[in-house]
Amino acid sequence: MTHGFNPLGDGPVRLSTKTRELAWRYLSGGFAGRLVRAGDLMSGATGCPGADNQTRHAELAARLAASAPLEIVPEELLAGAAPFMEATEHLIPGWPGMGSISHTTVDFGDAVAKGLSGLEAELAELNRRESDPGRAGFRRALLTAAGAMRTWMWRYAAAYEDMAENCGDDGAGREFFFDISAVLRRLMTAPPSNFREALQSFWLFFEFQRLCGNWSGLGRFDLILGKYLERDLASGAITPGFARELVAHFWIKGTEWCHGLRAGSRFAPGSGDAQVYQNIILGGIDPATGLPVENAVTFLVLDVIEELHISDYPVAVRVGPGTSEQLLRRIAEVQLCGGGIVSIYNEPVVLAGLRGLGIPERQALSFTNDGCWEVIVPGRTNFGYRPFDALIALQRVLFPPRGMNSFESLYAGFTGELAKMCDDLRDSIEAEFYTGRCSHPAAVLSLLMPSCRESGRSYCDFGAEYTVRAIHAGGLPDVANSLLAIKKYVFDEKRLTLAELSAVLENDWHGAEALRREIVRDLICYGNDDDAADAMMLRVFNDYTAIVAARSKVRDVLVPCGVSTFGREIEFARRRKAVAFGRFAGEYLAPNLSPTPGTGRLPLTAAIRSYCKMDFTRTPNGCPLDLRLEAGIRGTGDAAAAVVELLRGFIKLGGFYLQLDTVSVEMLREARRDPDRFPNLVVRISGWSARFATLSGEWQEMIINRAAGESRS
C-alpha cells in the first residue's frame, strides 16, 4: 500500500515500500500507543543511603535500562526504543514528579567517536588523577550511567540473537537479526568502524538519554556521520540506496512518541505531538578543518525529509560563503514541500555574535542550537532562556499615562520599564543558581557532556562550561508599530492626547472605529521596507539589545540577548490591551522579529529587507524571521530557483535565521474542519514545526490567523 505523506503533494519516491509503510505506522501513532509508565522506581530502591541526586539518578538509569520493555520491530534497521510515557511528558521516568532536561544539545559527535567504552575509559582516567572526592564520586555516577546504557544495549543484542535463532529456515531473517546483534555487541566495546555502526551508535546515545526522559537536540548530523559514509561509499561497502534507508529509519524512529491524537485527547499537549526539541544541524564549517561540511549524509537527510515529510527533527542548515549551489537548491526544494521543516542560519553573522560574547573561535565554529534555533556550543552548555513580552513594558507607561508630554519622555519611560523587566529576569536567574547548589538529577546528560566529565560537576551545577540563561523579548515589532502610531497621531499630528489614546485603547477602540480604520489604512508599519517604520524598529531593537548587553553576566551565568515568541503569541495575547496601531485587545501579534501579521503592504522581500536592517551580532542567542510562501508558488516555473535567490538575498543582507513555510490558508481551514483528511499536515510554528491536526484549537486558530494575516500583495 502506498501512503501519501505531504498533503501539498508528494515528491519523488526513493525509499522502499517497506520503509514508507513503517513511516506511516509510526506517524499514525502505532508506536506511541505502546508507551508504558515506569511508575515509581525510587521508593524502596536499594543503593547507597544518603547518596546525592546524581548517584541516585545514575542508579535509576540502571533500573530503567534493566526493566524497559524492548521494542523490536522486525523490519527496522536500527535497534533501541524509549518506551516510557513519562519521558514524553518531560519527566524522568521512575522518579515521580521529577522534571527532565531539554533545551540543550549534548556532544553526540564526541560520544560516537569515542564509543561507550571510550567514555568509560576517559572517566576512569580522569578519576585516577582526581584528588577531590566529590568530583570522583560524580564521575563514578557517570560510570554507573554508562553501565546502565551497556546493560540496555546488551539486552537488545541478546533479544536480537534470540530472534535470529528463532528464524527457523529463514536464512535471510537470521542473518538480518544477527547483523544487528553483532553491531550492538561491537559498539559495547569499541567505537564504530563504519556508517551503519556509527548511525546505530548515534541512535543509541540519543535514545538512551530519551529513555531516561531527556530531550537533547542531536547537533551536527552530517559532520558527525559524513566521514563514515563517505568512506563506505568510496570503498563500496554500502550503496547510497541502503544508506538512505538507514537514515530514513533514524528519522522514522525519531517519531516514536508521535501519537497523532487530536488535541484534548488523553495526553495531547496544545502544541502538538512533535515538539521535543530534537533539532538537527546540517552544513557549516568544520572546526577541525575550517572547511564547509557538505557530504552524502547532508543530501540523504534532505531526501528523507522531502519524501516522508517528518517535521521532528527540525533541521537547520548553516549557510555561509562555502555553501554550494547544489545544497542551496536542495534546501529550497525541501522548503517548497511546506511545513517549515528546514530552515537556515546565516553562519558568518551567528559566528560574529558568538565571538562578541567571548566564545573561543573553535567552540563558536561548533555551534548548534538547543532544540529550536537558540544558538549554543554543544556539549558545553547548560541552556535556558527567560522570555518576556516587551509590549507589556509599553503598556506599563500607557496605562495610565504618567504626564509624558513628549514622545521622547514616553520613549524614555518605555525603555526604563524594559530595563526593569530585564533586571527582574536577571534576579530570577540569580535565584535559580545562587540560592543553593543545584542538585537536579542530570547524570545521564552529564555523561554526554565533555565539560561535565572534565570538570567532575553536574550539568545543572556548573559542570557545563557555559551556563547560559538568555533573555528573550517577544513583541518588539508590536512595540515599534505602537510607538510609530503614538508619535504620528498623538505627538506629531496632535489628533488626540496621550490620555485620550490611552482611554481609547483601554476601551478596546470602542467609539473610535473611524480613527482605528484610518490608522490601519495609513500607518506604514515595520516590515514594508519603509525608512521611518524601520528606523523605529531599529531604535527599539538597539535599545533592547543594549539593555541586555549592559549586563551580559549574572556572576558565572552568561546572559546573552535573543528575540523570540515560539508560539507564545497565544500566552502574550491574554495580557495585551488594544494597541495604538489599530489592533484590538487579545489579538495574536508579531511572531519573533517577523512583521505583525496583517501589516504587510509589500511582498515578503520587503519584510526581509526590513528585518535585515538590524545588526544581529547584537542578538548572539538568536533572532529569527519566519515567513510564509503561498502554496501556489509550487506551480510557478522554477520556484526552487526563486527560493534560492530569496535565501541568497537573506544571507547577503545580513539576516540571522530564516524559517520559510509553504502553505495554503484554505488547506489549513479545511484541515481544521476535517483533521482526519490531513493527519500529517505540517506547519511552521516558530523555529519549529508541528503536525496541525494534533494542535489544540487555540493553536490552530493562531496559525490560521497568522497565515491569513501574512498574505501579502
Place this chain on the structure above:
Amino acid sequence: MSGVVFDIAGFSLRDGPGIRTAVFLKGCPLRCVWCHNPESQNLAPELFFEPEKCAGCGKCRTVDCPVNFDRANCVGCGRCAAVCVYGARRIIGRRMTAAEVLAAVRRDVPFYGASGGMTLSGGEPLFQFDFALELLKLAAAEKIGTTVVETCGELPTEHLLAAAEYVELFYFDLKAADPGLHRRLTGRGNRTIIGNLEALAGTGARIKVRCPVIPGCNDAPAELEAVRRIVSGFGLGAVEFLPSNPAAAAKYAGLNRSYPAGSGRGSTFSGAADSSGAALTGPVSSPKRTDGSSGTPE
C-alpha cells in the same frame, strides 16, 4: 519624466524568469473582452469602489466633488477616496517619475540573482512609450537584473524596436489569427500586431508568444493552429496557450463598467468591443447601486 503606474508588484514569479518586480503601467489600445486587468485599460487614474467594504459612514459625500458625485463622469480626483477609511474607495493609478519607479525596483536587487529583474507590464507598457523607454534605459544603465516586457503588440513598430534594444525577453500576445475574430475580441484587427511580431523576430530578440485561450471565443482547434502557424512562420518557438482568468467581473463592477465577457468561464463571449472602447467605460445600468455614495450601509 513621469508616467501613470497602477501597481508595482515585488517578488513576482509569474512575470518572467527569477524573482521580478513587475511594474504595471496604465493604458492599453485594446479592449479584450476577457481582460482581467480592466483597471489597466484607461490611461488616467480612476476610482475603484468595493461596496462590500463600505460602512455607509457618508464621509465621501462631504468632499468637494468636481462632478457632483456623478460616477459616470468621475475624473478620478481622489478626494472621496482620501477620506474613505474603510478602503471601499481607492484611486487606481498614480503618476510617478521614472526615478521613483526605479527606486522601487532597485530595492529587490539583492534577490534578483542572474535571472530576475524588472518586468514592464500593463495595460500595454509601451502605450506610455517615452516613460517606458526611460525606465528600460535606466534599468539597463544600472544593470538592474534582466528586463522583460509583456506586450500586446499593438503599437508603432518603431516604438517596439526602440524598446527592444533594452529588453532581454518579450512576452508577446497574439490573441487570434483571424483578423475579424481579433477585432471582435479586442476592438482592433491584428495586422499591426502580426507585423510587429515579424519585425521584432527579425531583430533576433528573445520572444515568447502567448495566446490566452478563451472558451467559446478563440479556442477552436483551427484558430489555435492558425496562431501556431503564424508564429512558427517567424521562426519563433512554441506558443504558450494560457487558460482564461474568470475572476475579473468584480473588478469591472468596481470601475463602474460592465463585464464584457459576461458570466465568466464556459460562457460564450458574444459581446464585442468597439474600437474606441467606449462601450467599456460608460455607465452601467445595474439594479444594484455600485457607487456607494448614498451614505446608507448596504
